[in-house]
Amino acid sequence: MPRLADGATLPRVSTFAGRLIVAAPLLTDPNFDRTFILLLEHDDDDGALGVVLNRPTDIPADEPVPGWGGLASAPGVVFAGGPVQAGAAIALGRLRPDVEVREHETARAGVVVVDLGDDPADAGPRLVELRLFAGYAGWSPGQLEDELAEGAWFVVDADPADPLTSDPSGLWRRVLGRQPGRLGWLRHYPDDVTTN
Numbered sequence: 001m002p003r004l005a006d007g008a009t010l011p012r013v014s015t016f017a018g019r020l021i022v023a024a025p026l027l028t029d030p031n032f033d034r035t036f037i038l039l040l041e042h043d044d045d046d047g048a049l050g051v052v053l054n055r056p057t058d059i060p061a062d063e064p065v066p067g068w069g070g071l072a073s074a075p076g077v078v079f080a081g082g083p084v085q086a087g088a089a090i091a092l093g094r095l096r097p098d099v100e101v102r103e104h105e106t107a108r109a110g111v112v113v114v115d116l117g118d119d120p121a122d123a124g125p126r127l128v129e130l131r132l133f134a135g136y137a138g139w140s141p142g143q144l145e146d147e148l149a150e151g152a153w154f155v156v157d158a159d160p161a162d163p164l165t166s167d168p169s170g171l172w173r174r175v176l177g178r179q180p181g182r183l184g185w186l187r188h189y190p191d192d193v194t195t196n
Contacts, residue, residue: 017042018108020162021050021144021153022175031083036171037137038092038163040108048139051081051090054168061132065089067120073129074166081133091116092163093123093130110160131164154179 016039023032035052042048059078062069068091069076081090091114095101106113114123114130139147147153156179165171 015042016155020156020158022156024152027152034172036175038109038158047141048144050137051133053163054171055080056168065116071124071127071130073164079133081135082137084136084138086135089116090133090136091130093127094164095126096128099126109158109163111163129164
């Protein structure tokens with residue numbers, strides 16, 4: 001039975017929505033090398049869906065979705081959210097402290113999934129910051145659980161600062177550095193073990 005980062009056994013029926021999955025160093029898929037994925041959805045019927053938090057692109061945030069780029073937080077670019085539907089856009093935003101989550105909004109790890117069909121002029125005043133993602137990571141029902149059982153991912157709690165960090169390249173050391181035991185040691189794992 002797979003284990004979580006804290007050593008607890010993975011429950012048979014659970015949801016990891018709102019948590020991070022961290023790619024194990026030996027995961028060979030280049031789409032996920034050293035990635036952190038915030039799971040936005042996860043259930044037994046539909047599988048899982050999330051966005052990669054640490055893959056900024058060179059595309060300015062104001063290019064793909066007109067009107068929304070001006071609300072983007074640093075570094076002000078689109079992030080590669082994952083290999084599925086790279087032409088699809090997903091936005092995460094942090095609400096102002098005096099703004100409540102609306103009934104139709106999905107809130108995860110201190111951010112909400114922003115409806116890009118809304119008028120950015122109306123949504124902007126509700127947000128402190130915003131990040132745009134091209135594509136997403138997705139798993140069919142049971143697929144993520146199988147990959148967890150194989151040791152391809154670690155499940156860890158997300159800190160509210162993680163999803164919209166202005167230093168995405170620092171996530172590897174920060175997130176793993178706050179983990180207990182051997183998982184915390186991975187923050188020192190070299191990019192290329194053959195040069196160690």
